[in-house]
Amino acid sequence: MASKSSVLVCTTLQCETMEEMVKSMEKAKMEGADLVELRIDSMCFSHISDVAKLIKQRPLPVIICVRLKSSGILHRGDVKKTCIEVLGLALELDADFVEVELEVASDFAMVQYINKRSASKIIVSSYVHGGIPSKEDFSHLVACLQSTGADIIKLFTDVVYITDLAQVFHLLSHCQVPLIACAMGDRGLISQLLCPKFGGFLVYGSLRSEAVPGLATLVSLRQVYNIEYINVDTKVFGLIANPVGHSKGPILHNPAFRHAGFNGIYLPMLVDDIREFFRVYSYPDFAGFSVGIPHKEAAVGCCDEVHPLAKSIGAVNTIIRRPSDGKLVGYNTDSEASITAMEDALKERKVANLESSHTSPLAGKLFVLVGAGGAGRALAFGAKSRGARVVIFNRHYERAKALALSVSGEALPYEDLERFRPEEGMILANATSVGMQPNTNQTPIPKGALGAYELVFDSVYTPRNTRLLQEAEAAGAIVVSGVEMFIRQAIGQFNLFTGEAPEEFMRKIVLEQF
Structure with missing residues (x-):
C-alpha cells in the first residue's frame, strides 16, 4: 500500500x-x-x-x-x-x-x-x-x-x-x-x-x-x-468514454488495486476527442485505459501498436502505455469475454450436443447481432471464430453491411429485426446501449419476437437485469447479463494493467456491488 x-x-x-x-x-x-x-x-x-x-x-x-x-x-x-x-x-x-x-x-x-x-x-x-x-x-x-x-x-x-x-x-x-x-x-x-x-x-x-x-x-x-x-x-488508469457516469469500473478496479498492493487509481474520464486526449495526456504515469462507447473504433488509430485480434476486429477496449518506451498498445478483451460467457451458459444448461470438448456450442448457430459499433464488432468476430453464422442488424444499415462483409455474414435492415425468425434456437446479442440506465424501460427487440432464441445476451450491465433479459427469460431463453462480460473483460484488462488480476476477489466485488 x-x-x-x-x-x-x-x-x-x-x-x-x-x-x-x-x-x-x-x-x-x-x-x-x-x-x-x-x-x-x-x-x-x-x-x-x-x-x-x-x-x-x-x-x-x-x-x-x-x-x-x-x-x-x-x-x-x-x-x-x-x-x-x-x-x-x-x-x-x-x-x-x-x-x-x-x-x-x-x-x-x-x-x-x-x-x-x-x-x-x-x-x-x-x-x-x-x-x-x-x-x-x-x-x-x-x-x-x-x-x-x-x-x-x-x-x-x-x-x-x-x-x-x-x-x-x-x-x-x-x-x-x-x-x-x-x-x-x-x-x-x-x-x-x-x-x-x-x-x-x-x-x-x-x-x-x-x-x-x-x-x-x-x-x-x-x-x-x-x-x-x-x-x-500513483499510476493513473481510467475509462475513456462518453457518457461515463454509468461506469462501475472504479468500484471494481480500485479495490482490486488495493487488494493486489498496487499503487494505482482508476477514474471515469469523460472524453469528447480521444486523439486530443492522448496528445495532451502523454504523461508516463497515465499508464492504462479502458475504452468505452463511442471511442472503441477511433482508439485503434490512437495506438502505436495494436494486438492482431483487436486489429482484425477494428476496435480497441484496452490501451496500455508500455513503460519501456511510452508507446500506446491496443487490445480487445471484449470479444473473448462475451463469447466465453455465452459458451459457458450453454454448456451449463447442457443444451449443446458437442461432438468433442473442443467444439464451441455456438458452432453452426445463427448468431443475431444488434449493433455494429465497437462492442458489436467484438461480438461478430468472436462468433465467427467459433463457427457461428452471423446476421447483423444496425440502425445505420451501411455499418451493418460493412461489418457483415468483414465476418462473411449477412446484414439486414433494422426494421426487419422484429419479424426475423428463419429458424428456432438462435442466439441474440445486443451490442447497443438500448436499455442502459437511465432508459431502463427500453429494449432493442419486442418481447413477442424472443421466442425463437435459445440464448439472449445483453452487453448492457447497468442495470444488471435489463428489460431485454427479463422478457427473454420469461420467453424461456437462457440469459447472459452484460455483468458477466464485464467481469471477464475487466479481469483481462487488469492482467494487462498490472500483470496479474485477483480473479476471485474481482468476481466477488462485482457480484456484491452490481
Whole structure:
C-alpha cells in the first residue's frame, strides 16, 4: 500500500439555518470529511452573533466563506460591508480557515482584520468563468492571488473539455504556495481525484444526499478511491468514454488495486476527442485505459501498436502505455469475454450436443447481432471464430453491411429485426446501449419476437437485469447479463494493467456491488 498523502477532504455546505448547518457538519464528519466549507452567504440569520455560535459549535475544522454574489444574507444592504464583517468575526474567533475572494482581499478593512488575526489561515480565491484561460492569463491570476500574502490560494474554473485540466495539473505541481483547484462539471471530476498526485491542498467531495456534477461523494473518495493513499507515484488508469457516469469500473478496479498492493487509481474520464486526449495526456504515469462507447473504433488509430485480434476486429477496449518506451498498445478483451460467457451458459444448461470438448456450442448457430459499433464488432468476430453464422442488424444499415462483409455474414435492415425468425434456437446479442440506465424501460427487440432464441445476451450491465433479459427469460431463453462480460473483460484488462488480476476477489466485488 502506498504511503498516506497529506491531502484534506472537504465538502461545501449551503444551509439556510444554523441548526441545519450544524446537522450537516455532523453528517459530513460521519461520511469522511476532514473539514467543511461553510457558505455563510446561504444562511438566513437575525444577527451576526449567530455566526459566532456556529463557529463555536463546529464539530470539525471549518472554512468560513462568504460569496459576494449570493442569495442569502447578502441580497440586501451593503454586500461588501456585510461580507467583511462576517469574515472579520470569523478571524477574531480563530476559525480554522477563512476564505476571502480576491476582490475583497485588498479592501482596507479586510486587510486590517487579516493583519490582526492570530490563528486562522487565509485562503484567497478567484472564480474563473468562461473556461480555462490561456497559460499567460492563468499565471497572471495566480501571481495576483499570491501577492495578497495568502496562506493558501484557490481557483475555481469551468471546464469545456477534459484536456483543459492539464493546465490545472501543471499549476498544482508548480505553485509556490498551497493551492486548491476545482474544475466544475462532469469533465472536471479528475481534477479532484488526482489532486493528491499533483500536490493540491484539498479535495472536494459531496454529501451522499447532495450529488454534485464533477464531484465524487465523500464516501466514495474514502471507500472507492482511497484518496488518502494517492500520491506522486500513483499510476493513473481510467475509462475513456462518453457518457461515463454509468461506469462501475472504479468500484471494481480500485479495490482490486488495493487488494493486489498496487499503487494505482482508476477514474471515469469523460472524453469528447480521444486523439486530443492522448496528445495532451502523454504523461508516463497515465499508464492504462479502458475504452468505452463511442471511442472503441477511433482508439485503434490512437495506438502505436495494436494486438492482431483487436486489429482484425477494428476496435480497441484496452490501451496500455508500455513503460519501456511510452508507446500506446491496443487490445480487445471484449470479444473473448462475451463469447466465453455465452459458451459457458450453454454448456451449463447442457443444451449443446458437442461432438468433442473442443467444439464451441455456438458452432453452426445463427448468431443475431444488434449493433455494429465497437462492442458489436467484438461480438461478430468472436462468433465467427467459433463457427457461428452471423446476421447483423444496425440502425445505420451501411455499418451493418460493412461489418457483415468483414465476418462473411449477412446484414439486414433494422426494421426487419422484429419479424426475423428463419429458424428456432438462435442466439441474440445486443451490442447497443438500448436499455442502459437511465432508459431502463427500453429494449432493442419486442418481447413477442424472443421466442425463437435459445440464448439472449445483453452487453448492457447497468442495470444488471435489463428489460431485454427479463422478457427473454420469461420467453424461456437462457440469459447472459452484460455483468458477466464485464467481469471477464475487466479481469483481462487488469492482467494487462498490472500483470496479474485477483480473479476471485474481482468476481466477488462485482457480484456484491452490481
